[in-house]
Amino acid sequence: MRLMLSFQRSALLGCLTCLCSFAALGGEDILSTNVTSSIPVESNSPSVSTAWYAQPYGVDPAMVIDLALEASWRTHQLQPTAPADERVFLRRIYLDLIGRIPRPQETQSFLADTDVNKRILRIDALLQSEAHAVHLSEVLDAILIGRTDTEQLRRRTAAGWIDYLKRAIDQNRPWNEVARDALLARPSSPIDQGANWYLYARRDKPQEIAEAVSKDFFGVRIDCAQCHDHPLASEIKQQHYWGLVAFFNRSKNVDTPEGPAVSESAIGGFSEFSNLEGDSTPNELVFLGDRRVEETRPASGAKEEDRDELYVSSPGSTARVPKFSRREQFVERVLDGHPLLAKAMVNRLWAWMMGRGIVHPVDAIDSYHAPSHPELLDWLAGDFAASGYDVRRLLRSLARTRAYQLSSKEDAFVDPQWFSAAIVKPLTAEMLQRSMLVAFDPIEPSQWNSLEQRVMFSNAFPDVIAEESISNVTQGLLLTNGDSVNDLVSIKHSHFLQTLRDSKSSDASLIRLLFEALLNRPPDAEELVRCESFISSRPERRDQAIESAAWAIVSSAEFRFNH
Amino acid sequence: MASEVNKKQLNNTCGGMDHKLHRRLFLQGSFAGAASVASFQSLFSVPAFAESAQARGKRCILLWLCGAPSQFETWDPKPKRPTGGPFSSIPTSLPGVHISELMPKTASIMDKLTVVRSMSTEPSEHFQAIDLLTRGEQPRPPFTRPVMGSVLAKYLGQLDCPVPQFVLLDPCPEGNEFRAFKASNWAGWLGAEYGPVRFGGPYKLENVTYPKGLDTQDHSDREALRSFLSKKFANDHKAAAVQSYNSVFERVRGLMKAAPLFDLNSLLEADRERYGPGTFGMHALLARHLIENGSTFVMVANGMPWDCHVLNHETHQMLVPELDRIIFHLVNDLTDRKMLDDTLVLIMGEFGRTPWLNEARGRDHYPKAWSMAMAGCGLKPGVVYGATDENGVAVSDQPLDQRRLFATIYKALGLDPHMAYDLPDFPPFNRVEQDAAPVDELLA
Numbered sequence A: 001m002r003l004m005l006s007f008q009r010s011a012l013l014g015c016l017t018c019l020c021s022f023a024a025l026g027g028e029d030i031l032s033t034n035v036t037s038s039i040p041v042e043s044n045s046p047s048v049s050t051a052w053y054a055q056p057y058g059v060d061p062a063m064v065i066d067l068a069l070e071a072s073w074r075t076h077q078l079q080p081t082a083p084a085d086e087r088v089f090l091r092r093i094y095l096d097l098i099g100r101i102p103r104p105q106e107t108q109s110f111l112a113d114t115d116v117n118k119r120i121l122r123i124d125a126l127l128q129s130e131a132h133a134v135h136l137s138e139v140l141d142a143i144l145i146g147r148t149d150t151e152q153l154r155r156r157t158a159a160g161w162i163d164y165l166k167r168a169i170d171q172n173r174p175w176n177e178v179a180r181d182a183l184l185a186r187p188s189s190p191i192d193q194g195a196n197w198y199l200y201a202r203r204d205k206p207q208e209i210a211e212a213v214s215k216d217f218f219g220v221r222i223d224c225a226q227c228h229d230h231p232l233a234s235e236i237k238q239q240h241y242w243g244l245v246a247f248f249n250r251s252k253n254v255d256t257p258e259g260p261a262v263s264e265s266a267i268g269g270f271s272e273f274s275n276l277e278g279d280s281t282p283n284e285l286v287f288l289g290d291r292r293v294e295e296t297r298p299a300s301g302a303k304e305e306d307r308d309e310l311y312v313s314s315p316g317s318t319a320r321v322p323k324f325s326r327r328e329q330f331v332e333r334v335l336d337g338h339p340l341l342a343k344a345m346v347n348r349l350w351a352w353m354m355g356r357g358i359v360h361p362v363d364a365i366d367s368y369h370a371p372s373h374p375e376l377l378d379w380l381a382g383d384f385a386a387s388g389y390d391v392r393r394l395l396r397s398l399a400r401t402r403a404y405q406l407s408s409k410e411d412a413f414v415d416p417q418w419f420s421a422a423i424v425k426p427l428t429a430e431m432l433q434r435s436m437l438v439a440f441d442p443i444e445p446s447q448w449n450s451l452e453q454r455v456m457f458s459n460a461f462p463d464v465i466a467e468e469s470i471s472n473v474t475q476g477l478l479l480t481n482g483d484s485v486n487d488l489v490s491i492k493h494s495h496f497l498q499t500l501r502d503s504k505s506s507d508a509s510l511i512r513l514l515f516e517a518l519l520n521r522p523p524d525a526e527e528l529v530r531c532e533s534f535i536s537s538r539p540e541r542r543d544q545a546i547e548s549a550a551w552a553i554v555s556s557a558e559f560r561f562n563h
Numbered sequence B: 001m002a003s004e005v006n007k008k009q010l011n012n013t014c015g016g017m018d019h020k021l022h023r024r025l026f027l028q029g030s031f032a033g034a035a036s037v038a039s040f041q042s043l044f045s046v047p048a049f050a051e052s053a054q055a056r057g058k059r060c061i062l063l064w065l066c067g068a069p070s071q072f073e074t075w076d077p078k079p080k081r082p083t084g085g086p087f088s089s090i091p092t093s094l095p096g097v098h099i100s101e102l103m104p105k106t107a108s109i110m111d112k113l114t115v116v117r118s119m120s121t122e123p124s125e126h127f128q129a130i131d132l133l134t135r136g137e138q139p140r141p142p143f144t145r146p147v148m149g150s151v152l153a154k155y156l157g158q159l160d161c162p163v164p165q166f167v168l169l170d171p172c173p174e175g176n177e178f179r180a181f182k183a184s185n186w187a188g189w190l191g192a193e194y195g196p197v198r199f200g201g202p203y204k205l206e207n208v209t210y211p212k213g214l215d216t217q218d219h220s221d222r223e224a225l226r227s228f229l230s231k232k233f234a235n236d237h238k239a240a241a242v243q244s245y246n247s248v249f250e251r252v253r254g255l256m257k258a259a260p261l262f263d264l265n266s267l268l269e270a271d272r273e274r275y276g277p278g279t280f281g282m283h284a285l286l287a288r289h290l291i292e293n294g295s296t297f298v299m300v301a302n303g304m305p306w307d308c309h310v311l312n313h314e315t316h317q318m319l320v321p322e323l324d325r326i327i328f329h330l331v332n333d334l335t336d337r338k339m340l341d342d343t344l345v346l347i348m349g350e351f352g353r354t355p356w357l358n359e360a361r362g363r364d365h366y367p368k369a370w371s372m373a374m375a376g377c378g379l380k381p382g383v384v385y386g387a388t389d390e391n392g393v394a395v396s397d398q399p400l401d402q403r404r405l406f407a408t409i410y411k412a413l414g415l416d417p418h419m420a421y422d423l424p425d426f427p428p429f430n431r432v433e434q435d436a437a438p439v440d441e442l443l444a
Helices: A002-017 A030-034 A046-054 A061-075 A086-098 A104-112 A118-127 A130-144 A150-158 A161-170 A175-184 A190-200 A206-218 A238-248 A326-335 A339-354 A374-386 A391-400 A429-440 A445-449 A451-460 A473-481 A483-488 A495-502 A507-519 A525-536 A539-554 B002-011 B017-032 B038-044 B046-055 B126-135 B148-155 B176-182 B216-235 B240-262 B269-275 B279-292 B312-336 B402-412
Strands: A251-256 A259-264 A272-274 A280-282 A285-287 A291-293 B059-064 B089-091 B098-100 B113-119 B166-169 B197-199 B297-300 B343-348 B370-376 B383-385 B395-397
Touching (some): A046 A061, A061 A374, A061 A391, A086 A104, A086 A118, A086 A130, A104 A507, A118 A130, A130 A206, A150 A161, A150 A451, A161 A175, A175 A206, A175 A339, A190 A251, A190 A259, A206 A339, A238 A280, A238 A285, A259 A326, A285 A326, A291 A326, A339 A374, A339 A391, A429 A445, A429 A451, A429 A483, A429 A495, A445 A451, A445 A483, A451 A473, A473 B240, A483 A539, A507 A525, A507 A539, A525 B216, A539 B216, B059 B148, B059 B279, B113 B395, B126 B148, B126 B176, B148 B166, B148 B402, B166 B279, B197 B240, B216 B240, B240 B279, B269 B279, B279 B297, B279 B312, B312 B343, B312 B370, B343 B402, B370 B402
Parallel strands (some): B059 B297, B059 B343, B166 B197, B166 B297
Antiparallel strands (some): A251 A259, A272 A280, B113 B370, B343 B370
16 A cells, blocks of 8 residues: 555656656556656655566556666666657557558548547557467467468468467467467367467477477577576576476477377487596486476386376377376476466566567576666566466557657767667568558558568568567669669559659658658658659659659668657 | 689779779768768778778688687697597698698798787687687677778778679578577677678579669669658668668669679689689688679688587598698689789688597587687787697697787788767777787787
8 A cells, every 4th residue: 555655656756757648648547648759746654666576467567567677767768769659659559569550541530630649549459459469470480480481381371370370379379278289289279270380380309399499488498408407597408408308309290180299209218328527417408597306217228118007098099198298297397387388478478569688689588688677577477477477568568668669869879778768670581561551552462472572571570579680682672773772662562652652742742641651640841852853853764763752761770660 | 714704804903093093082982971971980080091002902702601610620730648538649731730630731931921829818608709710709788889891891991883882602501699699799890881791502692683674874873762761761861771772773683783793603613623612612612702793701601511519520530621721722722823922811710629528529618718710911920920839729829819810810901990980979988998019029
């Protein structure tokens, strides 16, 4: 109770110190009225600035995040940037939540909306849309299995994996259930069969499975613990690497009438691993945090006998299920409630929205990589678990924070780890492609939407939450000279450009329409003059000039990044 | 046919008189209006101008032996010692100096090489060591020091040259920690325009011809408009990601011109046979070709094959002869072309390997006492610097850390090793920190 009181005082203080900005945000939660472009005045009561991490789980995470980040800005004497304007905000949530830029009419309706809650209403609408499920499934697919070729993407899709992810997001399935489905790979209903693909895609390579599982669901890279205890993060032991391998080394891909499945043997999978000093250790079933499953090891040299009574599944079935299943033991006794399961997902979704993890890079949650806001990460992870691993609630909370809604414009270098300015994020391949399609409205969408095009784009722009976004010349050459881009940005293939060309409107209004459609804003005076003269100085090749201006905008950094 | 291609390419390059004249005019013109060219300011301040004029034309090839080769099986053999392994040592063209018997060709040109047997560094894990031995300093987040290649591309490189100044030839994208390092920000605070152009393996140069219906003029007009819009955005978005994106477009035209240089098929068959069929040999040859045609720094990598935790001797028996052949031909070719005086060749990994073997008969990471080799530009040839004790366990004479190594390399290339970077809002940074002194005994 005391906490809540001091908390309200803080909100009140905020209102008093700043009567400006963001009245429009209002209503939904008290803290959003506290959004200000200046650092709040320090209160006399210490509990105001320090109490945020003592908030009980279940209160609004956006509020807790705001308090925590504001406290860290004060500590580091940082001035956060101004709030992002409505257009920037709208473009940002469209890209982050449904993977494409907003259409001009969507922008217009948002600008015209006078509802004080319009930001949160739009966030919610996007989160509940089918487009969100499609978009987030693409993101998760790229993280969980990775970029691939046409053939593999076809198989992945046919196996139901993409549909599984889409449905999981659409129904907002708890993240721990999704993790369980993927790692147990024993669907309780045929509709979840697609989840098997997570393990199946690793083609019977238990080490590859272990390295992926650790990175994807626990946020820890254990690869280098294969040969020795992790030299920099001492809590990551070689026995964890081989322990995690053991949980999956009785598994084997099989093809059943229902689709790809992962069978499991009741015997075998006992071995010893050696460290660099040559000491041998049995590969016991143990993983990070010393989560351990006891299992009787056969005496050395003893031959195990595979018998039907060791199995739950009926004799002769293709996807066998042993009575003692290591995978089942893993999801029941290691995965279930493991603190890293929540922490890893919180950190990843934070990074997705904010442009950088609290632990950076996102898959290095170990003692060597210090979090920028350790208590906040702990709180958010605890709250995420307490909420039933509610992914949508977390995304919604992140989108509503002050930090998320800050401007990305900065006039000097700022250390990104304090989130005192919005961090620009490169669009993923899918976001880039989809945004181009939305803007140019191709006459033959299938030509640009094909599996081949998707794979070409995703291999050219493979990054999803990369540690650093570094462009390469291959990308520059593709965007400049590539057929697919140049064809799409052509009057011949684009409804949008055809309409522009045929509209008989002035060059100035044509440029305005181009900017609105591609950058979600009108051009400034300088841009208008420059682009207008680009077109007006080429009267004999007006079509090509329009295409070139459109290309110049679509290949500019402003289009390439979510800012 | 191939020589025809080569001749044609040479006309495109940056070494000729035309270029020098053009460059001088360019520098003079910009010098007068330096204040308007903010991003180039540091280059045009008077001392830097003098320095770059002096150092102009100097180039560097780094044979990056990632994973870290064993000094015992290369430059610092300890035959018949308990740590020495099965290979013997052989005499070289330098009286009294022996190297591993796995390197007979290199032994015959030791008088052209400059070898350090007393490298001693700190980090013993790949990522940290790669970072240290490419940048020269421990990390100090959030500031990112540029790798040596970016420094050379900026301070030795030729701004108006279509040939990329910093090239990473890397046919193999694999190699855990090296792979991770490759994803990091190489150019650091110098800005992405000084980052490497990557080629090899998945980095094929495609899309190097004009799109249908666009002539050269249309193409560059369009790019000028793009660049105007894009830089407006970059003005108030200082993130390295944005810089990096814009910088790749600045390279597009140059790469379209330079694309034939990257065509392995245009290299002489006889050369390809000499360097050998492997990708490492082919890319070393390509490095020579690029350096001849205007690149400033070419780094030849090949995944991280040298990380011999298992079967060290057998692995070195496979890898060292290839390295031996490549060093021999590269140094000889540069000599024959009278380029060795202006071209520095560096041959190194991120640390050495343990004197003792592990249970898998591998040698593990060993930063405490290891070797590297150099040749050419600004160095004293035929020098073997420093020594390790009889078992190679510790440096016994003239230990050298990465700071002094970097200072020596920069000095050899005509650059001030201690130049202060002009970085507003940053703490002070120098090209090499702590006034680490170049090693006079290594310098010509």
